[in-house]
Amino acid sequence: GEQVEQLPSILRVQEGSSASINCSYEDSASNYFPWYKQEPGENPKLIIDIRSNMERKQIQELIVLLDKKAKRFSLHITDTQPGDSAMYFCAASQGGTGNYKYVFGAGTRLKVIA
Amino acid sequence: NAGVIQTPRHKVTGKGQEATLWCEPISGHSAVFWYRQTIVQGLEFLTYFRNQAPIDDSGMPKERFSAQMPNQSHSTLKIQSTQPQDSAVYLCASSLSSQNTLYFGAGTRLSVL
Numbered sequence: 001g002e003q004v005e006q007l008p009s010i011l012r013v014q015e016g017s018s019a020s021i022n023c024s025y026e027d028s029a030s031n032y033f034p035w036y037k038q039e040p041g042e043n044p045k046l047i048i049d050i051r052s053n054m055e056r057k058q059i060q061e062l063i064v065l066l067d068k069k070a071k072r073f074s075l076h077i078t079d080t081q082p083g084d085s086a087m088y089f090c091a092a093s094q095g096g097t098g099n100y101k102y103v104f105g106a107g108t109r110l111k112v113i114a
Numbered sequence: 115n116a117g118v119i120q121t122p123r124h125k126v127t128g129k130g131q132e133a134t135l136w137c138e139p140i141s142g143h144s145a146v147f148w149y150r151q152t153i154v155q156g157l158e159f160l161t162y163f164r165n166q167a168p169i170d171d172s173g174m175p176k177e178r179f180s181a182q183m184p185n186q187s188h189s190t191l192k193i194q195s196t197q198p199q200d201s202a203v204y205l206c207a208s209s210l211s212s213q214n215t216l217y218f219g220a221g222t223r224l225s226v227l
Contacts (some may be wrong), residue, residue, distance in 0.1 A: 001172060032213040043205065043218035044157070051213075089157055093213055100145065101170050102214040104157035 001025040004092050005106025014113055023090035026071065028093040032057045032075045033066060033078070034102070035074045038087040047088075078113045118219035120206050126195045126225045135191040135222045139208030146189050147216065148181055151203040160204075163189060164212070196226045 034049035119138040148160040159173040184187040
């Protein structure tokens with residue numbers, strides 16, 4: 001089955017700088033890649049996603065890139081703020097067989113230092 | 115819209131006891147997922163229903179875990195003979211249809227003593 005690797009596990013950045021989280025997947029049939037943010041004591045919430053027909057998507061300070069050939073995708077947070085401090089999870093999903101389960105990476109704990 | 119509702123929020127069981135966790139998905143959502151979250155393993159897929167039918171239970175430990183979705187308004191995850199290693203936060207999520215936003219519940223924190 002699909003496996004998703006996520007790095008780094010811990011990321012500390014200065015306020016105002018950029019933060020990048022990288023994920024890789026194994027199954028070339030995966031075609032949907034969401035990113036979830038989980039704040040302490042809260043449930044994970046979708047922040048941005050990208051489908052396989054795109055290479056880049058941006059929502060405000062969030063940019064996701066997808067390299068289907070390399071089977072890698074990444075999240076970039078520009079101009080980080082203390083409120084960006086949280087756990088971030090990437091995920092991959094494929095539906096070719098009618099099975100749309102999401103496989104998550106292990107998570108990245110982002111700490112933005114003021 | 116109350117979101118995905120999970121009960122109980124916390125459950126403490128003794129080793130060997132049974133635990134039943136409940137999930138009420140968002141009304142109208144056709145897909146329901148169960149995940150287990152621990153610090154070590156992260157978000158671990160357990161099982162997934164679509165239109166109440168089980169689609170994939172490849173993440174379920176075979177012997178003691180079972181999940182049901184008897185109607186579109188609730189799903190249960192049952193763990194028999196709980197063990198300390200079952201201690202985790204169990205998250206239920208639902209989505210409107212395939213490859214749509216997953217909405218997670220607040221989770222049930224299971225502690226097995």
